[in-house]
Structures are given as structure tokens and as C-alpha cells.
Amino acid sequence: MNRRQMLMAALPLVAAPTLVMAQAQPAPKPAAKAEARRDPYAPTEVAIRPDFEVGSIVVVSKDFFLYHVVAPGRAIRYGVAVGKDELVWKGRATVGRKTEWPSWTPTPAMIKRKPAQYGKWADGMPGGPxxxxxxxxxxxYDAKGNDTAIRIHGTTEPGSIGRAVSNGCLRMRNEAVMDLYEQIPVGTPVYVY
Incomplete structure (x- = not known):
């Protein structure tokens, strides 16, 4: 085992957020550079720590990025909106279910916090634009197979990406979540820091 391998093995998984971008990245193509200048949250292939399992999702909430690991040391980075203040959710989960144009029901806690905004949807809102x-x-879903009530989902507010504004869920632009949805099978591990 060389020195680099020993260092990587010694780093705990929770140190991952500080090391997600630690490796040098290849020079992006001119079009990718221009896109990144215009939109830092556009999907971009980046270097990450090589010990994240291929296929997994890693979210670094404080940086507003979700990484889909596509190869050892490589990921597609997407911008996300995260939970505001005390509503930030962190932990390990598994994608337990996937839905196109999902219906939505606010949680009892959401209704309690903002009854005027969420109370009318206590019985749910059908899916759609x-x-x-x-x-x-x-x-x-958690390790016991229970729904965490946390979702990675699209949004009707694409301007919220890159901000802490949600009730705990991870929002993506619709085109980004549609792309991710096609690549992620049920059972995919998700790590949220």
C-alpha cells in the first residue's frame, strides 16, 4: 500500500465533503467553461475522491451540490437547493422508490409551520407542472426500509438552486432530475453531508 492509499484509507467517510474536489480536474472544453461561468449549477463532470462507490449519490449540502458517481474518482455534479436552517437533512439512505410527475402531500410538520400555505394540500396535490x-x-428510505419523507426532486422554482430554502428535501432543476432519474435504479445508496 503506497502513502496515498494509506491516507485515503485513514480518512473517514464523513471527511468526504472537504475532499470531493481535492483531485486535479482535466481542463474543461471551451463550451463547458463558458457554461460554468454562466451557470455554476449546470451538470458538470468533475473529479472526486476515488473511494465513493460507483453509482452512488453524494450530496454536500453546504456547497449545494449533488454528485452522481459515474466511475472511480469521477462524478456528474448537479446543483441543488437544500433544507433551510434547522431543516437540513443529513444521513445515509437508499433510493426506495422513483416516480414520474409525483403527487405531493405536505408533512404534518410543514402544515403546522405554515398552515395557510400548506393546509389546503393536506389531502395531497396531483402531479403535474x-x-x-x-x-x-x-x-x-432508511436502513430499515422506512420512508424518510426526504426526496430528491424537481422544482417549480429553478431559481432556488444553490440556496437553503426547502423543507428538507433536495431540489434539482427539472431537466437535471429527469437526467438523474434515468440513470438511478431503486436501491441506489445516497449519502447526504
């Missing part, structure tokens, strides 16, 4: 979950949703 005005639904806050957007075009796709990945439902996160």
Missing part, C-alpha cells in the same frame, strides 16, 4: 416536486422524484 405546478406540483412543487416537479417532473421526477427519488424517495429516500
Amino acid at each position: 405546478t406540483n412543487p416536486l416537479g417532473a421526477r422524484a427519488l424517495y429516500l
Whole structure:
């Protein structure tokens, strides 16, 4: 085992957020550079720590990025909106279910916090272009198979990406979540830091 391998083995998984971008990245193509200048949250292939399992999803909430690991040390990075203040959810989960144009029901806690805004939807809102979950949703389940009530989903507010504004879920632009949805099977591990 060389020195680099020993260092990587010694780093705990929770140190991952500080090391996600630690490796040098290849020079992006001119079009990718221009796109990144215009939109830092556009999907971009990046270098990450090589010990994240291929196929997994890693979210670094404080940086507003979701990484889909596509190869050892490589990921597609997407911009996300995360939970505001005390509503940030962190932990390990598994994609337990996937839905196109999902229906939405606010949680009892959401209704209690903002009854005027959420109370009218206590029985649910059908899926569609005005639904806050957007075009796709990945439902996160805990290790015991219980629904965490946390989703990776689209949004009707694409300007919220890169901000802490949600009730705990991870929002993506609809085109980004549609792309991710096609690549992620049920059972995919998800790590949220």
C-alpha cells in the first residue's frame, strides 16, 4: 500500500465533503467553461475522491451540490437547493422508490409551520407542472426500509438552486432530475453531508 492509499484509507467517510474536489480536474472544453461561468449549477463532470462507490449519490449540502458517481474518482455534479436552517437533512439512505410527475402531500410538520400555505394540500396535490416536486422524484428510505419523507426532486422554482430554502428535501432543476432519474435504479445508496 503506497502513502496515498494509506491516507485515503485513514480518512473517514464523513471527511468526504472537504475532499470531493481535492483531485486535479482535466481542463474543461471551451463550451463547458463558458457554461460554468454562466451557470455554476449546470451538470458538470468533475473529479472526486476515488473511494465513493460507483453509482452512488453524494450530496454536500453546504456547497449545494449533488454528485452522481459515474466511475472511480469521477462524478456528474448537479446543483441543488437544500433544507433551510434547522431543516437540513443529513444521513445515509437508499433510493426506495422513483416516480414520474409525483403527487405531493405536505408533512404534518410543514402544515403546522405554515398552515395557510400548506393546509389546503393536506389531502395531497396531483402531479403535474405546478406540483412543487416537479417532473421526477427519488424517495429516500432508511436502513430499515422506512420512508424518510426526504426526496430528491424537481422544482417549480429553478431559481432556488444553490440556496437553503426547502423543507428538507433536495431540489434539482427539472431537466437535471429527469437526467438523474434515468440513470438511478431503486436501491441506489445516497449519502447526504
